[in-house]
Every structure is written in C-alpha cells, then in structure tokens.
Amino acid sequence: MSSFSPRSPQQPGQDPQDTSVGVLLATVTSDVQQLFRQEVELAKAEVRQEATKAGKAAGMYGGAGLAGYMVALLLTLAAMFALANVMDLGWAALIVAAIWAVIGAVLYRRGRDRMRTVSKPEQTIDTLKEDAQWARHPIR
Template sequence: MSRYSPTRDPSVGELLSDVTSDVETLFRQETALAKAEIREEATKAGTSAGMFGGAGFAGYLVVVFVSLAGMFALAHVMDEVWAALIVAAFWAVVGLVLFTKGRARMRSFSPAPTKTVDTLKEDAQWARHPTGRTPTG
C-alpha cells in the first residue's frame, strides 16, 4: 500500500528520500544478519577448537600410558631404571627428529606474501605506464 495520496504523484525529493531510507534499512538489516552469522560461526569454531584440544590431551595421555606400558614390559627383561632410560631415549630421538624437521621448515618460511608483493609492483608499474611504454621508450 502506498503512503502517498492517490490524487497526487510524489515529488522526486520524496522518492529519493524513500529510496535512501529503504537502502539504509536494508543495509542495517544485512549488517545485523552478517553479525549474527559471524557470531554463530565463531561459536561453532570455538566448540570445534575445544574438541580438538580435548582430543590432543587424550592423545597425549595415550602416549604417556603406552610409554609406561613399554617401560614396564622392558622391566621384565632388565632393570627398571634401564627400561625407563630406553623409553626416554626413544622419545628424545623422536623429539630431536621433529625439532630438526620443524627448524628446516621454519627456515624456508617467509612471512611476507612475496607473490602478492610482486603482483602489486606489477600493478603499480602498469598504472604508471598503462600503454606498456616507459617514458624513455
């Protein structure tokens, strides 16, 4: 139902005012919807992260108890101290290998987005000389 009387047409100013008001309302509603969606997704992500944390802790406990079981199994054929040292040495080797691989990967890590920087430099060059010609050539 129109808010204008049927006997007169609305002015251009009134129509523009209505369009502006409608756009503002639409923008506010879309913003509110986006905020609600982001909040919902953040809640899901937080719950999932908590579950991953719990799984990691459970995995850690599994490693601890399997290590203890291995130590006690070795203790049947040797002194408990030597069995504990063998299990500790095993985990030291695992840790050393992981540390070495992680350090090697970290050295190859570059925090700067080099491809993006190169592309931006090319874009800037093109913006300065859109025809492909440099000022000297």
C-alpha cells in the first residue's frame, strides 16, 4: 500500500493564484478517491486479520467441546462400571442412561423457555418497512 501524499495542482514555476478551480477540484477529488481506496484496503486487511484470529479461536472452542464430550463419556462409563459392582451391568447402564435422559430433558426445557423470550428486532423491521415504502414512493 502506498502512503497518502497530497499532490500539488500547479506546475513548477507557476503562480498558485493562476491555478483554476477546476484543476483544484480535480486534484481534491483524486486525492479523496485515493485516500478512500487506501482506507478500504486497510479495512480489508484488518478484517482478514481478525477473521483469522476468530477462526483459530473457534477451532480451540471445537477442541474444548470434543474434550468435554470425551470427559462426559468416560465419566459415564466409570459410573456405569462402578454401579456394576453393586448390581448387574445391564441395570447399571440403564440407570446411567436414565440420568443422562433427565439431564437432557432439563436442558431442553430451559433452552426452550429462554428461546421464547427472544424477540424479533422490531425497530429494524419497522425501519426496513419504511425504507421499502419510501423506495416504492420516493416523493411524499
């Protein structure tokens, strides 16, 4: 990326007062366009860098989720085999499965209750409806 450097609209040896308004306006417009392009490129670079960091973090969350799943699985097996010392292995597996069913049901109910409290973005929807109405009939 090149750095922004204002250009002089006059020729060497030319009096600054002799520069026309059109030339000045063209120079300013060109400089603003160049600055805008550079800002867009900077924004793209920053977004790419942040997206890379977010992707790595998401991968770590995925790994943590897999590790948590493995811990739950192994603790389930340990509980099942511990109960198998007191009763038949089939009954121990059934009891552990029932405990997981209760945990799943409780989590489902809590998630469903929380989901019911989520509302639509009413203000944004109203604004979009107004924009669509204005686009259909721009003069009012």
